[in-house]
């Protein structure tokens with residue numbers, strides 16, 4: 001696939017580094033991580049040593065100081081892996097959780113955590129979703145009550161990626177008991193091992209099996225006043241801002257998986273024979289693959305366009321929401337067809353395509369479900 | 384002490400190479416290109432020599448089209464200090480490259496020219512040897528271990544049936560083999576730093592070298608398609624087939 005106009009020679013080098021890391025450090029070991037339910041911390045730290053966990057963060061903390069396009073190159077390259085659980089473990093850390101710290105952290109908070117976050121020594125998680133509040137973020141009920149020189153958190157969080165083995169949690173809680181809805185929500189940093197925070201259970205998922213996902217329980221969990229992240233009662237807006245970063249990363253993940261799935265499938269149909277020819281010789285099959293490839297290329301161009309809008313600091317909620325909806329659905333369309341063309345082997349646990357099918361499903365659900373994304377687009381269609 | 388590392392941009396080793404329909408060469412349009420893997424090992428070794436305090440500067444040079452700059456940048460990201468591009472769209476054969484490199488050696492004055500033992504595109508395995516001959520320098524090819532000390536090079540070479548160790552004076556041409564080292568990962572901070580390192584472009588004319596090919600390519604063709612195998616019931620049947628059908632024993 002030809003490169004987008006935005007990409008530079010450095011992007012190509014970054015892709016090469018990531019591809020080598022996948023080939024040597026991920027693909028041979030991913031099956032064991034799927035079985036144990038999490039990615040070993042040493043792998044995260046190895047990515048940290050390559051400078052890949054702080055792409056857009058300031059060099060003074062060990063970041064690369066690069067732009068949103070470079071981040072997308074990394075996300076897409078990482079998502080060429082056939083282990084979605086590995087990919088999401090990393091991307092939640094780099095593009096969904098740690099941005100809360102990098103964007104809103106005070107000087108002392110940055111000094112305390114950011115360097116180790118970028119080095120991969122502290123793995124981060126973001127805890128917004130609750131058992132009774134997912135798409136509707138403004139309806140969360142976890143409470144943070146001011147008490148002397150600290151805050152006391154009570155409530156529960158659901159579906160938290162890196163929640164079982166994470167070191168640092170960015171938690172959304174209601175700080176103004178009077179207000180309802182978007183106002184009155186704040187973000188907090190909670191360190192692993194803080195009394196009153198426990199993992200309710202590790203959740204068993206259809207896909208992303210090498211990613212650990214937790215239900216978290218906060219019971220009179222006391223944290224210092226200094227752990228308020230950003231402005232009190234303005235957390236909802238910080239969450240919405242970070243959702244843009246998160247959704248682009250998820251879109252890059254979808255596009256990366258689509259490319260890998262198509263490559264695996266092209267290989268398969270070129271070698272598999274039926275009725276006197278290869279499956280690729282059947283026009284019904286190769287034309288379907290050609291159209292899917294066209295859709296993936298179009299989605300990829302849109303992905304890079306959205307990242308470019310971010311580098312230009314343009315308002316792009318409509319575009320990013322549309323991108324998230326489009327790519328979440330496209331990943332499922334592509335994987336469904338790729339599995340189909342693998343025949344029975346595509347249904348077997350030993351094939352990468354079978355795993356990618358399960359991994360793709362959540363891309364239309366997590367981090368902004370398709371319907372919710374389309375509402376964001378629809379609201380902006382008629383202005 | 385300066386180390387010069389010549390590097391070549393080749394079709395990436397993962398690419399399935401296709402012969403052009405008209406038989407004049409192989410398809411390079413829209414094909415991923417990378418640094419010749421043996422050259423990457425040479426760059427790694429040079430950077431290690433610098434890190435060990437043996438070398439003071441690592442200069443990389445590539446001869447070819449403008450896009451070779453990207454390959455040079457990769458070498459800079461591994462840790463080379465400076466890059467030179469001898470830019471030309473002409474077809475370059477090993478002798479022409481060796482002549483260009485001789486001119487670069489005269490300009491730069493390195494004590495070691497460290498090359499890959501061959502390039503994976505044409506597999507010629509000639510440039511290092513030709514360069515040594517043109518310069519009148521000693522050569523140590525197929526290095527699997529390199530030791531530089533007291534103005535001497537001690538190089539372990541992989542030869543048929545074992546390892547051979549040769550000692551030479553400096554300056555020397557060394558070509559490296561696969562097992563010399565494992566090149567490091569190129570980290571993102573080093574990719575960013577490489578952008579700012581100096582890269583100078585020269586033309587063959589300025590070096591006074593005539594690069595015109597001395598060999599003509601008549602035709603390039605695909606290797607014959609592999610035929611499907613057969614299963615034999617036991618060793619005796621295999622020996623029989625090898626002797627009477629394949630006639631190889």
Ligand SMILES: Cc1cc2nc3c(=O)[nH]c(=O)nc-3n(C[C@H](O)[C@H](O)[C@H](O)COP(=O)(O)OP(=O)(O)OC[C@H]3O[C@@H](n4cnc5c(N)ncnc54)[C@H](O)[C@@H]3O)c2cc1C
Nearest residue numbers: 126127128129133134135159160161366367368369371372
């Ligand atoms: C594997 C996994 C990992 C996750 N990781 C994290 C994490 O690390 N941190 C975190 O905070 N959250 C995480 N989530 C939560 C995820 O972001 C939510 O699941 C998602 O936002 C959807 O919320 P929900 O599950 O409550 O579904 P609901 O909000 O109950 O939605 C159910 C369905 O209703 C639809 N729907 C909702 N509202 C509307 C509407 N207005 N119009 C039409 N349809 C609508 C939705 O699109 C969806 O199809 C994770 C989820 C999963 C599955």
